[in-house]
Amino acid sequence: MQIDELFELACILINKKQVTAKEMSARFGVSVRTIYRWVETLSASGIPVYALQGRGGGIAISEKYALDKTVLTEEERLAIVSSVRALSKLSANDKAAEKISSLASNEADWLEVDFAPWSPEGQGVRELFVTLRDSILKKQQVEFDYFSSDGKKARRIVHPWKLIYRGQAWYLLGWCTERKSERYFKLSRMLNVTKTERPADITFKNFHDSDSQKSADFNSEKKLIQIEAVVSSKMAFYLLDTFACSKVEPNPDESIRVTFSAPDESWLCGLLLSFGAELKIISPNGIKEKIIQMAKETFSQYE
Numbered sequence: 001m002q003i004d005e006l007f008e009l010a011c012i013l014i015n016k017k018q019v020t021a022k023e024m025s026a027r028f029g030v031s032v033r034t035i036y037r038w039v040e041t042l043s044a045s046g047i048p049v050y051a052l053q054g055r056g057g058g059i060a061i062s063e064k065y066a067l068d069k070t071v072l073t074e075e076e077r078l079a080i081v082s083s084v085r086a087l088s089k090l091s092a093n094d095k096a097a098e099k100i101s102s103l104a105s106n107e108a109d110w111l112e113v114d115f116a117p118w119s120p121e122g123q124g125v126r127e128l129f130v131t132l133r134d135s136i137l138k139k140q141q142v143e144f145d146y147f148s149s150d151g152k153k154a155r156r157i158v159h160p161w162k163l164i165y166r167g168q169a170w171y172l173l174g175w176c177t178e179r180k181s182e183r184y185f186k187l188s189r190m191l192n193v194t195k196t197e198r199p200a201d202i203t204f205k206n207f208h209d210s211d212s213q214k215s216a217d218f219n220s221e222k223k224l225i226q227i228e229a230v231v232s233s234k235m236a237f238y239l240l241d242t243f244a245c246s247k248v249e250p251n252p253d254e255s256i257r258v259t260f261s262a263p264d265e266s267w268l269c270g271l272l273l274s275f276g277a278e279l280k281i282i283s284p285n286g287i288k289e290k291i292i293q294m295a296k297e298t299f300s301q302y303e
Contacts, residue, residue, distance in 0.1 A: 009038055018059065018060040039051060049061050132193070134195065135195050136160045139203070140200055141196045142157075143156065143157050146191075158174040172184070182207065224262065226284075227259070230279070230280045231258060232254075235275055257282075272287070272291055
């Protein structure tokens with residue numbers, strides 16, 4: 001007997017109030033006798049489930065059962081079911097969503113989230129997510145090759161803590177044995193990820209409970225600079241996809257003047273240069289000068 005199957009049966013009864021043993025037998029792939037044995041187990045555990053005899057009979061649950069009437073409202077149950085269904089895309093496992101879907105009687109398919117890229121390699125994102133999730137839950141260290149923003153590749157050993165989605169990308173937060181500190185690792189830069197049997201004994205709670213440790217805020221090492229630029233109308237969508245613009249003002253010539261903040265990282269100017277003649281930086285001057293220099297170096301490669 002599986003605890004999760006008992007829980008699923010209880011959830012179905014909470015929503016439908018009454019079902020037949022034959023229906024549940026077909027749903028779970030077990031005999032009718034097994035279903036009635038589950039009903040006895042639920043009843044013995046304090047859940048008011050009982051069998052009804054005769055025509056129109058079946059298995060029912062008390063109308064006054066607390067989970068249905070008091071603990072969660074219909075809106076709350078709908079929110080839970082929708083969230084679980086959406087996030088189940090990451091693990092390619094819909095069992096959790098199926099088990100609690102009966103909690104909500106209204107339509108719960110209004111939300112769908114798929115974090116995989118459009119390319120055929122998108123399945124790799126799900127596999128990596130599951131690998132890291134398992135390492136976190138099992139409290140085991142994980143190893144991988146990582147490409148840092150300075151262009152260097154190194155093998156990292158990490159005590160994994162959390163998976164974080166921020167700024168259109170997934171990150172792993174954990175304690176890096178090489179840097180001896182808390183670090184964020186972008187999943188798209190991780191290759192050859194390996195689960196280990198070694199315990200991850202440096203935990204998030206222990207690290208942050210220590211007065212001698214300072215939390216590494218996501219943006220603590222990222223100096224933000226404000227950029228003002230003019231982008232062509234045909235490339236405005238890409239700029240808006242890439243940066244959160246605080247100002248967007250149309251110009252008479254149909255170009256668009258934008259203001260946005262970006263981290264002062266080595267990759268920034270290369271990304272801005274990728275817009276080519278469709279983007280012109282107004283300020284700051286330092287960014288303009290770097291882009292001009294990069295454009296000259298790029299041109300020299302083809303002379």
